[in-house]
Amino acid sequence: MADLSWLRVGGAVDLLFQPAHMADISTFMRAVPDDVNVMPIGVCSNLIVRDGGIRGAVIRLGRGFNGFEVMANGCVRVGASALDAQIAKKAAEAGFDLTFLRTIPGAIGGAIRMNAGCYGHYLADVFVSATAVRRDGKVVTLKPQDMDFAYRHTGLPPDLVIVQAVLSPPKGEPAALEAKMAAALEMRAKSQPVKERSCGSTFRNPAGFSTYSGY
Numbered sequence: 492m493a494d495l496s497w498l499r500v501g502g503a504v505d506l507l508f509q510p511a512h513m514a515d516i517s518t519f520m521r522a523v524p525d526d527v528n529v530m531p532i533g534v535c536s537n538l539i540v541r542d543g544g545i546r547g548a549v550i551r552l553g554r555g556f557n558g559f560e561v562m563a564n565g566c567v568r569v570g571a572s573a574l575d576a577q578i579a580k581k582a583a584e585a586g587f588d589l590t591f592l593r594t595i596p597g598a599i600g601g602a603i604r605m606n607a608g609c610y611g612h613y614l615a616d617v618f619v620s621a622t623a624v625r626r627d628g629k630v631v632t633l634k635p636q637d638m639d640f641a642y643r644h645t646g647l648p649p650d651l652v653i654v655q656a657v658l659s660p661p662k663g664e665p666a667a668l669e670a671k672m673a674a675a676l677e678m679r680a681k682s683q684p685v686k687e688r689s690c691g692s693t694f695r696n697p698a699g700f701s702t703y704s705g706y
């Protein structure tokens with residue numbers, strides 16, 4: 492796991508599964524015996540894996556799941572393995588404000604699972620729905636009422652694999668969004684050692700507030 496994790500630590504997992512497409516995940520879930528733990532991961536920026544590794548199976552979504560698409564209804568569809576920063580940049584180019592994702596080092600699946608947020612904006616604010624695969628292999632659509640969003644929290648089962656999501660971000664001018672992202676990067680660099688592999692914030696913000704929301 493050290494090769495896959497943000498902090499470059501962690502022993503071996505029993506089984507690492509990298510699906511090519513959604514049907515692969517369903518097939519895998521049905522094939523794995525019920526008593527084997529299954530855990531989806533993103534880029535492990537919110538995980539520290541112990542030296543003893545992970546017992547069970549880890550599912551890591553790859554390139555087949557990193558899409559970004561503007562939908563006819565004015566929403567965007569994003570793949571779970573796409574990096575938050577990449578999605579923020581692609582959205583800005585298309586005139587959508589997902590700038591709060593620009594400085595978060597994770598991927599979209601982890602951002603949804605953790606209700607990632609920055610500078611007063613949260614994934615929950617823009618969440619419309621997500622497609623996910625359950626432990627029994629069934630594909631389900633999750634709506635906001637299924638999520639139990641709270642500060643860095645959802646109530647999703649730990650073995651549910653989020654595959655993609657539909658988000659409804661506010662609109663913005665690409666140049667203004669670009670400037671907002673540059674300001675966010677600057678702000679982050681002032682408050683965290685961005686050139687080191689740190690864990691980011693060590694403490695929770697009080698009562699769901701971010702420390703700065705004025706940019």
Ligand SMILES: Cc1cc2nc3c(=O)[nH]c(=O)nc-3n(C[C@H](O)[C@H](O)[C@H](O)COP(=O)(O)OP(=O)(O)OC[C@H]3O[C@@H](n4cnc5c(N)ncnc54)[C@H](O)[C@@H]3O)c2cc1C
Binds near residue numbers: 497530533597598608
């Ligand atoms: C330097 C640094 C700065 C950070 N700054 C912020 C910040 O500003 N705001 C913030 O909110 N967080 C921040 N974080 C924490 C972290 O980046 C977020 O929690 C991020 O959303 C985790 O995404 P990930 O892809 O790395 O998920 P992982 O760490 O791989 O997994 C986190 C959780 O999500 C689950 N998960 C991952 N992918 C999926 C999937 N496809 N389907 C279902 N479940 C999944 C995992 O099982 C696990 O429970 C920071 C971390 C670091 C190291």
